[in-house]
Amino acid sequence: MSSVPLQAYLIVALILFCIGLFGALTKRNTIIVLICIELMLNAVNLNLVAFSKFGASANITGQVFSLFTITIAAAEVAVGMAILIAFYRNKRTVNIDEMNTLKE
Amino acid sequence: MIDYAWLVPVIPFLSFFILILFRTKMQKTSGLVATIFSGLTLIYAIVIFGQLIKRQTYLAEWQWLTIGTVDISFGVLLNPLNGLMLLLVAFVSFLIHLYSIGYMDGDKRTSVFFAYLGLFTAAMLGLVMSPNLLQFYMFWELVGLGSFLLIGFYFYKNSAKKAAKKAFIMTRIGDMGLLIGLILLFWQTNSFRFADISEVILAGQMESGMITLIAILILIGAIGKSGQFPLHTWLPDAMEGPTPVSALIHAATMVAAGIYLIAVMYPLYMASNVALAIVASVGAFTALYAATIGLVQDDIKQVLAYSTISQLGYMLLAMGVLGYTAGIFHLFTHAFFKALLFLAAGAVIHAVHTQNIKQMGGLSKKMKVTSVTFLIGALAISGFPLLSGFFSKEEILAAVWANGQYGLFVIAILAAFLTSLYMFRLFFLVFEGESKKTIDKIQPTPITMKIPMIVLAFFAIFSGYLNTSWFETYLADWLASGATFLSTHHHETPLWLFFVTILLSVGGIVLAYFIYGKKRINQEDWKSSFPGVHTLLKNKYYIDEFYQLTFVKATNAIGTFFTYVEKYIIQLCMTFVKDVVQSLSKTGTKTQTGQTQTYGAVAFLGLVLIVAFYVLKGGY
Numbered sequence: 232m233s234s235v236p237l238q239a240y241l242i243v244a245l246i247l248f249c250i251g252l253f254g255a256l257t258k259r260n261t262i263i264v265l266i267c268i269e270l271m272l273n274a275v276n277l278n279l280v281a282f283s284k285f286g287a288s289a290n291i292t293g294q295v296f297s298l299f300t301i302t303i304a305a306a307e308v309a310v311g312m313a314i315l316i317a318f319y320r321n322k323r324t325v326n327i328d329e330m331n332t333l334k335e
Numbered sequence: 336m337i338d339y340a341w342l343v344p345v346i347p348f349l350s351f352f353i354l355i356l357f358r359t360k361m362q363k364t365s366g367l368v369a370t371i372f373s374g375l376t377l378i379y380a381i382v383i384f385g386q387l388i389k390r391q392t393y394l395a396e397w398q399w400l401t402i403g404t405v406d407i408s409f410g411v412l413l414n415p416l417n418g419l420m421l422l423l424v425a426f427v428s429f430l431i432h433l434y435s436i437g438y439m440d441g442d443k444r445t446s447v448f449f450a451y452l453g454l455f456t457a458a459m460l461g462l463v464m465s466p467n468l469l470q471f472y473m474f475w476e477l478v479g480l481g482s483f484l485l486i487g488f489y490f491y492k493n494s495a496k497k498a499a500k501k502a503f504i505m506t507r508i509g510d511m512g513l514l515i516g517l518i519l520l521f522w523q524t525n526s527f528r529f530a531d532i533s534e535v536i537l538a539g540q541m542e543s544g545m546i547t548l549i550a551i552l553i554l555i556g557a558i559g560k561s562g563q564f565p566l567h568t569w570l571p572d573a574m575e576g577p578t579p580v581s582a583l584i585h586a587a588t589m590v591a592a593g594i595y596l597i598a599v600m601y602p603l604y605m606a607s608n609v610a611l612a613i614v615a616s617v618g619a620f621t622a623l624y625a626a627t628i629g630l631v632q633d634d635i636k637q638v639l640a641y642s643t644i645s646q647l648g649y650m651l652l653a654m655g656v657l658g659y660t661a662g663i664f665h666l667f668t669h670a671f672f673k674a675l676l677f678l679a680a681g682a683v684i685h686a687v688h689t690q691n692i693k694q695m696g697g698l699s700k701k702m703k704v705t706s707v708t709f710l711i712g713a714l715a716i717s718g719f720p721l722l723s724g725f726f727s728k729e730e731i732l733a734a735v736w737a738n739g740q741y742g743l744f745v746i747a748i749l750a751a752f753l754t755s756l757y758m759f760r761l762f763f764l765v766f767e768g769e770s771k772k773t774i775d776k777i778q779p780t781p782i783t784m785k786i787p788m789i790v791l792a793f794f795a796i797f798s799g800y801l802n803t804s805w806f807e808t809y810l811a812d813w814l815a816s817g818a819t820f821l822s823t824h825h826h827e828t829p830l831w832l833f834f835v836t837i838l839l840s841v842g843g844i845v846l847a848y849f850i851y852g853k854k855r856i857n858q859e860d861w862k863s864s865f866p867g868v869h870t871l872l873k874n875k876y877y878i879d880e881f882y883q884l885t886f887v888k889a890t891n892a893i894g895t896f897f898t899y900v901e902k903y904i905i906q907l908c909m910t911f912v913k914d915v916v917q918s919l920s921k922t923g924t925k926t927q928t929g930q931t932q933t934y935g936a937v938a939f940l941g942l943v944l945i946v947a948f949y950v951l952k953g954g955y
Binding site for chain 1: 939
């Protein structure tokens with residue numbers, strides 16, 4: 232069980248984060264962008280949990296903190312989706328590159 | 336009471352303030368209110384004058400500014416000359432207020448008219464009470480403003496608008512001279528106070544060249560205000576204003592301010608023979624010049640305007656030949672009979688609704704009071720024996736003769752003769768002869784217009800007796816007591832001068848009678864025998880046209896030139912600066928795409944750069 236070292240967790244989290252970042256910066260569909268942001272958040276959560284087990288001062292705080300992050304992320308997605316639906320009703324599109332009306 | 340003398344200008348100013356504030360509500364009552372206010376002013380001025388007789392002078396000053404070591408004060412100065420002017424202005428102003436009630440009846444902006452009258456009266460009273468040149472100059476400009484507003488009272492008429500503008504600009508040219516003179520004087524004497532200035536001059540602490548220069552500059556101011564040649568062209572045009580205004584401002588008071596200025600600065604003029612000679616020549620020339628124009632004008636107010644210019648020239652002439660008291664005396668009597676003439680002319684205009692004397696005639700039967708008072712005014716201005724103008728004019732001629740200026744004496748005599756000729760031309764054409772068909776109905780003259788005319792007629796007859804060598808020269812003694820710088824030599828008036836004066840005035844009247852009354856002498860013969868002269872006079876020597884061609888055109892040309900400079904040089908620089916800024920900001924806006932993902936990518940790149948920097952540097 233403890234044969235998986237800390238580096239493995241961190242590398243997985245890094246890969247997840249990079250995928251999320253790439254998706255968030257390149258995808259046109261806003262839903263995909265939101266999912267990618269979730270992906271980045273989960274990479275962070277993974278880091279938190281890993282450090283709570285293998286950190287210099289290992290304790291339970293990291294795990295509790297990640298639980299909070301998951302909860303907040305759920306709420307954030309709910310709000311994000313609500314905004315997106317409202318936007319869709321107005322513009323009939325969910326493309327993120329058309330969300331530039333504030334510029335004018 | 337005299338300690339509150341500063342209240343005198345405040346009362347009419349209060350009237351101005353109230354009327355302008357409640358101008359829509361007080362449309363009906365404004366005339367009455369303003370007249371009461373000016374009546375109060377008159378009563379107060381009389382009280383102050385009564386106290387002044389005993390104490391000769393009164394001076395109160397309040398410190399206003401301190402610049403370096405110089406204190407500039409604001410104050411009230413009363414001396415014989417100021418007191419006389421104060422009384423004169425308050426008196427004429429009151430009568431004009433009373434007259435205006437009838438004259439302005441039915442006008443839509445009566446309250447504004449009376450408000451302006453109040454403003455003007457306040458400024459004029461402040462002017463004559465100024466103890467220093469700076470305060471004098473301020474009120475001088477305020478008086479100009481009042482004149483401007485009242486000339487342009489019928490601003491919906493294009494001619495009135497133009498006349499007001501012209502009056503303002505022409506007098507401003509003169510004021511420029513006064514302002515420069517004032518600054519030079521301050522530079523030389525380090526004080527604006529009249530008393531200090533005359534002290535410095537009397538002590539001979541100033542170079543004579545500088546004195547002459549300053550005297551001429553101040554004379555330019557007086558020329559502008561008093562409508563003397565060559566800045567006279569605004570005064571005839573100023574007749575566009577309502578007739579009471581012409582009587583008050585452009586005959587009796589404001590235009591006399593120029594003469595008053597010379598009188599106040601008299602020590603300066605006495606110190607320079609050149610300046611005195613210029614004053615006398617300008618005055619004499621203007622007296623004759625304006626009188627000749629007055630001979631041929633057809634507008635009743637124009638004739639009176641040129642007559643005013645001519646009489647003011649007379650006063651200036653008196654000032655220039657050391658006839659200080661004679662000049663002020665003529666100013667005093669002239670204020671009465673000229674105001675009277677204007678008021679009578681106003682009554683005529685009010686009745687027949689035209690100003691062209693060719694369309695009038697035979698009015699004496701229909702307008703008894705007006706014709707009699709006008710006759711008295713005309714006799715007085717012509718210098719008819721025993722009326723006020725006779726004494727003052729004779730005094731001036733005596734002063735010119737005593738000064739040995741025989742050339743000017745001849746001019747003065749000619750002008751006096753022409754004066755009675757054109758005044759009675761006016762009288763015979765307007766009031767005598769058969770009435771013209773063009774005038775069908777005559778509007779009756781209200782009592783409020785008749786009273787001022789009767790009062791003024793009284794003064795036009797008797798004000799001369801204040802200063803005659805027959806009884807006692809009260810006025811001259813009174814004035815001389817306040818002007819200690821005058822050498823008090825009483826020149827004897829040669830007896831033949833009386834006869835000359837009488838001959839001149841009666842001669843002019845008789846000639847006018849034969850030409851215009853009896854038509855014994857055909858005027859057409861005169862016109863045809865000197866065709867050029869008549870057109871020249873009719874067109875007022877083409878002075879207006881000359882100014883139009885030279886100064887106005889030149890100013891316009893300069894203006895056009897600078898318009899192009901503005902358009903093509905300054906505008907170009909502006910466009911260049913604008914374009915630089917605009918292109919810079921355009922480049923800036925390109926980075927603001929509104930794409931969230933671009934922003935995110937840039938932010939991430941920045942983070943990477945920072946981290947890379949730290950990694951390479953190895954920490955903070």
